[in-house]
Amino acid sequence: MNTKKDNTEDKILDAAKNVFVKKGMEGARMQEIADEAGINKALLHYYFRSKDKLFDAIFSKIIGLAFPKIGEIFQSDQAFAWKVEQVIDTYLSLLMKHPYLPAFILKEVNRDPSMFFKLVLKHGFSPAPIFEIIEEAMDRGEIIRMNPQHLVVHVLSMCIFPFAAKPIIHFVLFDEDKQATQAFFDERKQEVKQFVLRAITPELK
Amino acid sequence: MNTKKDNTEDKILDAAKNVFVKKGMEGARMQEIADEAGINKALLHYYFRSKDKLFDAIFSKIIGLAFPKIGEIFQSDQAFAWKVEQVIDTYLSLLMKHPYLPAFILKEVNRDPSMFFKLVLKHGFSPAPIFEIIEEAMDRGEIIRMNPQHLVVHVLSMCIFPFAAKPIIHFVLFDEDKQATQAFFDERKQEVKQFVLRAITPELK
DNA sequence: GTCTATACATTGATAGAC
DNA sequence: GTCTATCAATGTATAGAC
Numbered sequence: 305m306n307t308k309k310d311n312t313e314d315k316i317l318d319a320a321k322n323v324f325v326k327k328g329m330e331g332a333r334m335q336e337i338a339d340e341a342g343i344n345k346a347l348l349h350y351y352f353r354s355k356d357k358l359f360d361a362i363f364s365k366i367i368g369l370a371f372p373k374i375g376e377i378f379q380s381d382q383a384f385a386w387k388v389e390q391v392i393d394t395y396l397s398l399l400m401k402h403p404y405l406p407a408f409i410l411k412e413v414n415r416d417p418s419m420f421f422k423l424v425l426k427h428g429f430s431p432a433p434i435f436e437i438i439e440e441a442m443d444r445g446e447i448i449r450m451n452p453q454h455l456v457v458h459v460l461s462m463c464i465f466p467f468a469a470k471p472i473i474h475f476v477l478f479d480e481d482k483q484a485t486q487a488f489f490d491e492r493k494q495e496v497k498q499f500v501l502r503a504i505t506p507e508l509k
Numbered sequence: 510m511n512t513k514k515d516n517t518e519d520k521i522l523d524a525a526k527n528v529f530v531k532k533g534m535e536g537a538r539m540q541e542i543a544d545e546a547g548i549n550k551a552l553l554h555y556y557f558r559s560k561d562k563l564f565d566a567i568f569s570k571i572i573g574l575a576f577p578k579i580g581e582i583f584q585s586d587q588a589f590a591w592k593v594e595q596v597i598d599t600y601l602s603l604l605m606k607h608p609y610l611p612a613f614i615l616k617e618v619n620r621d622p623s624m625f626f627k628l629v630l631k632h633g634f635s636p637a638p639i640f641e642i643i644e645e646a647m648d649r650g651e652i653i654r655m656n657p658q659h660l661v662v663h664v665l666s667m668c669i670f671p672f673a674a675k676p677i678i679h680f681v682l683f684d685e686d687k688q689a690t691q692a693f694f695d696e697r698k699q700e701v702k703q704f705v706l707r708a709i710t711p712e713l714k
Numbered sequence: 715g716t717c718t719a720t721a722c723a724t725t726g727a728t729a730g731a732c
Numbered sequence: 733g734t735c736t737a738t739c740a741a742t743g744t745a746t747a748g749a750c
């Protein structure tokens with residue numbers, strides 16, 4: 305995503321992504337994007353008519369990135385526990401690579417939900433199949449019976465929230481110790497998996 | 510928090526809170542705050558010298574509100590399970606009452622972490638005692654052994670994140686059905702408590 | 715396609731009358 | 733204390749030369 309800086313359009317897209325993700329739609333300045341791309345403001349408007357249009361282009365790419373194909377993992381023939389671990393691994397790997405995504409997406413979704421809704425429809429994301437598979441695992445007694453929607457929200461919360469609240473964790477929990485904070489985030493894959501599996505596995509512990 | 514509209518200063522504070530929490534520091538407009546307070550812009554600057562000063566006043570009050578005295582709950586003599594349930598109850602009740610807080614605080618903390626840091630120091634919030642109590646509960650075998658910091662983040666994530674991501678949940682999970690969304694949030698107290706207790710209670714289930 | 719210069723709109727902040 | 737009118741700064745967008 306940070307390659308292909310050859311032509312001007314890609315340079316703009318790359319610069320815009322960095323600035324928008326860091327500052328948000330309202331905080332970003334066209335001048336800053338131009339500077340980061342090594343061009344001037346006028347050229348931004350030449351390639352993308354307005355700041356809104358440029359933002360839409362960036363936001364659309366990012367939403368596509370942040371909603372990975374969890375469906376594929378769930379469709380496999382593996383045990384449910386394996387699927388859960390795989391989803392947590394996949395999602396946390398993605399977030400470790402793009403730690404700014406949660407704060408950015410939450411900010412923009414709350415600013416203008418309709419924008420997000422259109423993109424979800426465009427990307428054709430539907431959670432229904434996932435809930436079916438969870439229900440089946442419960443029917444088989446592979447996991448305890450509970451509300452699948454809450455289970456999904458539990459897991460996503462534990463994966464995503466710490467990144468959105470990273471400054472708080474960094475300061476309140478680790479007294480601004482960067483290494484300690486980093487270690488904490490490195491541990492979360494393991495910790496979240498253990499916690500979730502213990503909560504949903506029937507008996508025999 | 511929505512009372513005392515008698516004098517002008519309180520009217521301003523109340524209006525500013527509404528606008529800032531909804532739009533954030535960058536999205537809020539002094540004109541909109543003035544309109545909501547039923548006065549004009551000049552008067553805002555008469556009472557509070559600048560937009561920054563006005564925002565600081567609001568943000569400080571909100572941080573004080575959002576970091577309730579969890580410490581007190583943990584200091585009691587009850588069983589650890591009771592403490593966990595009490596914390597989840599307390600926090601989710603607070604958030605049901607102020608559902609916009611998570612998105613607002615996350616947005617502002619990521620925009621300017623230092624502002625948040627100063628307030629945390631001012632309010633004198635320290636998590637150390639809580640971790641000690643968790644450690645003791647583990648030593649007694651009351652809950653399974655795990656990293657206390659991750660446990661705290663797990664619980665707070667499940668409580669706070671759904672509110673910050675409410676538009677996403679509303680649309681993706683419930684197809685914009687307001688009643689279904691509301692029901693989901695009403696259920697979370699119970700669901701989070703069950704999930705957490707099952708994950709941390711030793712054996713005997 | 716890319717630049718400089720500038721128009722136009724928005725908005726935070728102030729001056730001054732009452 | 734409260735208002736109207738206005739300033740000054742910032743930022744998006746465009747015009748026009750090269």
